[in-house]
Amino acid sequence: MLSATNLERRDAQSGTVLLHPTSLHLRAGEHGVVMGPSGAGKSVLMRSLALLDAPDGGELRFLGEPVGGHEVPAYRARVAYVAQRPALFAGTVEDNLRLPYTLLQHRRRRFAPDVIVALLEAADRPASFLGKAARDLSGGEAQLLNLLRVVQLAPAILLLDEPTSALDALATAMVEALLRRWADGNAGETATLWVTHDPSQARRVGNRFFRMQGARLEELGGVP
Amino acid sequence: MNAPYLAISWPSLLLAASLVLINGAVSLALRLGLEKKLAIAALRTVVQLLLIGMILEWVFAIDRWYVVLAILALMTLIAGRAAAGRGSIRYRGMGLDAIVSVSASSWLVTALGLFAVIRIDPWYRPQYAIPILGMILGNTLTGVSLGLERITEELSARRAQVETLLSLGATRWEAFRLPAQQAVRAGMMPVINAMTVVGLVSLPGMMTGQVLAGQAPGQAIRYQIVIMFLIAAASGLGTVAAVLLVYRRVFSRAHCFLFWRLEERGKTG
Structure with missing residues (x-):
């Protein structure tokens, strides 16, 4: 589905290498886990794959087509990046969930409460969650909302940049359950790339394993 | 309504100037330590105004379009530079963006005012062109500087929100919209406030001046409304222009948010 060839990133100001030429091919049903020390370039890789930062070299293909220029918003809607710290907007949970439908990219879609309620069920949350004020949410609830906001749009690939590293065990379980529901609901037509520091989480959510060190990515033979 | 204009003599000027001694006495009595600052400020008032008075008399006397144009350009440049001076965050090219937005909007609107509304003749008549552009520049500079300050701060503070929107499939414009609205609102606020209270709280200096010079209040008010x-x-146009120029600087064609271009002032990078 997603195919990066010799993707490269350098710091725009100092020219320091942030990501050595990296190739990565993610097929449907694959769930890659990226581990490695802080500052190794894991976020750089994820942001480059999401085209949040423009690569300085290499090629990125999605479903066989090269991506760039004005197709980037459409690509980002299909290959969605989820940051470690969720950014919420003023208003309620529902306001935040409705926000993407105000974008040009999703103008033909409609907010579907029943989809959300089903996903909330997977995360063990009542429907009244929708009426909560975004600023009153706990860290775990905020990340849950962040993920719901992305998952409701049925992306093909999720780039998860340490989505649970700031959460407790319970909230982490909630997030994993929600993501499992999303993957199951799309019958293998999805893939994820998941950055984590937690080896047990890596074993729970991954079926391919990578290690990032010194801005280089290497695939590991088996479970870490 | 044709009482003679009352000229101010040098001794009268001195009498008025001595009033600043009141402030000096207050400063001494309350030990505010402001005497030196007061003295310098008072001196600057006198020197700067005398200087501009001499320049204006000279400009009016020689009455050449290129001299007027040069003065207008200099005023514009100073205003543009001042507009980029605020705020804690800056980016490469901010000074240029400030000058472009201040000058483009001020000149466009001033031209409209001078040629279409007031209809001055000859087209460069300095008695009109210089003070009117001056007033417009002064206010546009406030709008532009507030707009620039706000947009750079909003974009820095809301980086996560901007990138979240981009991640959800927003175009760069959609990601920019919310901070831009805040910034344009901030830039337009002073002029809206001024229009709200004009005549009730503040009597604008130009109108007061015209009345003092013997002009009928009716005409003075028409001028003031214009x-x-x-x-x-000009202030609205300048603010929007400044915000749009920032948009061009911090978003790439590939819809990337080039947040690293926004730097804290004083940091070299």
């Missing part, structure tokens, strides 16, 4: 709207238009 000026008010020219100021509002």
Whole structure:
């Protein structure tokens, strides 16, 4: 589905290498886990794959087509990046969930409460969650909302940049359950790339394993 | 309504100037330590105004279009530079963006005011062109500087929100919209406030001046209304232009947010 060839990133100001030429091919049903020390370039890789930062070299293909220029918003809607710290907007949970439908990219879609309620069920949350004020949410609830906001749009690939590293065990379980529901609901037509520091989480959510060190990515033979 | 204009003599000027001694006495009595600052400020008032008075008399006397144009350009440059001076965050090219947005909007609106509304003749008549552009520049500079300050701060503070929107499939414009609205609102606020209270709380200096010079209040007020709207238009236009120029700097064609271009002032990088 997603195919990066010799993707490269350098710091725009100092020219320091942030990501050595990296190739990565993610097929449907694959769930890659990226581990490695802080500052190794894991976020750089994820942001480059999401085209949040423009690569300085290499090629990125999605479903066989090269991506760039004005197709980037459409690509980002299909290959969605989820940051470690969720950014919420003023208003309620529902306001935040409705926000993407105000974008040009999703103008033909409609907010579907029943989809959300089903996903909330997977995360063990009542429907009244929708009426909560975004600023009153706990860290775990905020990340849950962040993920719901992305998952409701049925992306093909999720780039998860340490989505649970700031959460407790319970909230982490909630997030994993929600993501499992999303993957199951799309019958293998999805893939994820998941950055984590937690080896047990890596074993729970991954079926391919990578290690990032010194801005280089290497695939590991088996479970870490 | 044709009482003679009352000229101010040098001794009268000195009498007025001595009033600053009141402030000096207050400073001494309350030990505010402001005497030196007061003295310098008072001196600057006198010197700067005498200087501009001499320049204006000279400009009016020689009455050449290129001299007027040069003065207008210099005023514009100073205003543009001042507009980029605020705020804690800056980016490469901010000074240029400030000058471009201040000058483009002020000149456009001033031209409209001078040629279409007031209809001056000859087209460069300095008695009109210089003070009117001056008033417009002064207000546009406030709008532009507030707009620039706000947009750079909003974009830095809301980086996560901007990137979240981009991640959800927003175009760069959609990601920019919310901070831009805040910034344009901030830039337009002073002129809206001024229009709200004009005549009730504040009697604008130009109107007061015209009345003092013997002009009928009816005409003075017409002038003031024209000026008010020219100021509002230029200031709004300038703010929008500045915000749009920032948009061009911090978003790439591939819809990336180039947040690293926004730097804290004083940091070299």
